[in-house]
Amino acid sequence: MAMEPCSIFEDVAGRLEAQGSTEANRKTHPGYWIKDLKSLLCTANVEDITFGTGHQIYTRKILPAIEAAETEVVLVTCFLARSVTLDDLGDSLRKLSVKAQRNGKLIKVRICFSSSSIWQKLLQTSSLAGQIWPEAKWGLPRKDELQGLDMEVKSIFQLPFSVMHPKFAVVDRQRILLPSCNVSWEDWFEGCVDLNGAVVDQFVRFWQSFWAGEEDRQVKITNSTPFSNQQTSAIVREAYAVFLPSPHHRFSLPWVSSEQPPATPLNIYLLTVFTRAERGIYMQTPNLTSTVVLSAILQALERGVDVTILTSRRLMRLEQIVTAGTTTERSVRSLIKRYQALKQHQTSPRDLEAGFVPSHAGRLIVRYHKMRDAIDQLEVEPAQSHLKLTIVDGKVAIFGSGNMDRASWHTSQELGLALTSESLVKQVWQSLSIAMEGRSVTEYDSDKD
Known part of the structure; x- marks a missing residue:
């Protein structure tokens, strides 16, 4: 099964144990997990x-x-x-x-x-x-x-x-x-x-x-x-x-360095579940500027996986420009354009004439956080969304500190925890849906193109 936890970890461990990943991670701190990757498993x-x-x-x-x-x-x-x-x-x-x-x-x-x-x-x-x-x-x-x-x-x-x-x-x-x-x-x-x-x-x-x-x-x-x-x-x-630890790495300018992020447990785990996703990915992140994440999202959509993203406008924009050379809003616009080009290619008349059976891209929904219209005077209303949560196929939830921006994927120390449980994900989704009611506005929905 795509989201079977032992199978996921075997894939993750295989990539971390690859020569390049192992040698690079030996120079990071903390790196206690390198010699025994199974020590990262628990309940x-x-x-x-x-x-x-x-x-x-x-x-x-x-x-x-x-x-x-x-x-x-x-x-x-x-x-x-x-x-x-x-x-x-x-x-x-x-x-x-x-x-x-x-x-x-x-x-x-x-x-x-x-x-x-x-x-x-x-x-x-x-x-x-x-x-x-x-x-x-x-x-x-x-x-x-x-x-x-x-x-x-x-x-x-x-x-x-x-x-x-x-x-x-x-x-x-x-x-x-x-x-x-x-x-x-x-x-x-x-x-x-x-x-x-x-x-x-x-x-x-x-x-x-x-x-x-x-x-x-x-x-x-x-x-x-x-x-x-x-x-x-x-x-x-x-x-x-x-x-899922992710050790810090020295900052490198986005336009003069490789876009391949360090092969940390957190980075590799996320890329693995994105690749394995079959039905849906839900991603709530303060910022979205990682080109690696954006490419993984597009690949999932191409396979027919539905993707929903909830992020924030104008949050830490100077930090985004310095660390990523772009902003969340620009990255979102680019993702939507690439997705629309993908859909157009999948339904190309030339392909239909050649007898190719068209594949169907997954549904893409992008939402931005907004303050509720009716504000409870006794409660402070959140001005932005700072939650970091990824849910894949209704079975796996990844919590922690990591954003889907270049800073988290390339530079800062991060820490994540992946939990596999359909009943847990159901409870999380129910609670989150109630908490987020009235707190988002849809920027794009491919079903309404």
């Missing part, structure tokens, strides 16, 4: 899927989880900016500190980020060892306010544009929260997956291999009480999962 219990603004996701999901921690919190984000979300994170850390002191023990907290301001990126070390900061430097509570916590704040960034883009939280090494949002002021449409089970070890290993200091790499934290979420029943248990 996951999915407790919940949440959609909303970044602030809503933090206040409803991530911060309550942090406040409930007993031994350790690891919070990894790309952008750590002064904002209401950062203020609320500080309040949660104060509460956690008070609880720890009341119980007579220290709780370990590690906050990892890549970007906070242009000055931080210009002035900090480019070493992958990173830089340790005082807690209050970037708007977190002072050390004397967090005496119940063993606290460390660390940043890693490499000039000019190599950000570490993953976002996740690990609580007591038993629970994972995988959001698309940063700790920032950005009121955008986001998502968050609440996970536990064997998948937790994957995130811990990734953090230890890249972010953790020597002491944290050695420490193993055990908790005799297994994780349980009494408030909700799991969407799915023991879902087949593939952990």
Whole structure:
């Protein structure tokens, strides 16, 4: 079967084990998975899927989880900016500190980020060892306010544009929260997956291999009480999962370098499922400028696969131009023109006269995010869509930090998680459809040409 998980992984592993891919990946960091690709396989219990603004996701999901921690919190984000979300994170850390002191023990907290301001990126070390900061430097509570916590704040960034883009939280090494949002002021449409089970070890290993200091790499934290979420029943248990790291690479100008992206697990997995798709691809991404992705979409359409894309207008346009030499809007217009040319070729009168049986291109729908017309005065309305989610054939869902832009595919460190479960995808689609109702406008629908 096209979306059979073991078969997909065999294809992915075969491409990663190819000589060129292996040699290139040996130079990347982290690269612990290179010697044992099967170590990326695991299972996951999915407790919940949440959609909303970044602030809503933090206040409803991530911060309550942090406040409930007993031994350790690891919070990894790309952008750590002064904002209401950062203020609320500080309040949660104060509460956690008070609880720890009341119980007579220290709780370990590690906050990892890549970007906070242009000055931080210009002035900090480019070493992958990173830089340790005082807690209050970037708007977190002072050390004397967090005496119940063993606290460390660390940043890693490499000039000019190599950000570490993953976002996740690990609580007591038993629970994972995988959001698309940063700790920032950005009121955008986001998502968050609440996970536990064997998948937790994957995130811990990734953090230890890249972010953790020597002491944290050695420490193993055990908790005799297994994780349980009494408030909700799991969407799915023991879902087949593939952990998909994508190490950062040095920036290269789009017009003077190869358009072939680095052969990382995330990149190769996405290209593999695009190639294997038989019925439909749904892609929600903040930006769409990767020529490799655009070509893969067109090839899928040519095979008769339906493709729906939901993206944003005018989001981080300067970044798009610098890193990709184009914008999402230009890329979308180009895709539509290429698709229309494909359809015209497939129905060419010359081919019909020659007796060729015409193939039928899949349906292409492109939508842009828009704010709802009727805005609830009690809720902040997302101005853009920042969700990163790909669904293939109603069976595979890929969550994580990676966009479908050139920066994510060629330069920045990314992290994805592929989950194979029809029941999970059905639940995700139902929740997403409700959350996105009234929040998109159709730019193009091939059925209405």
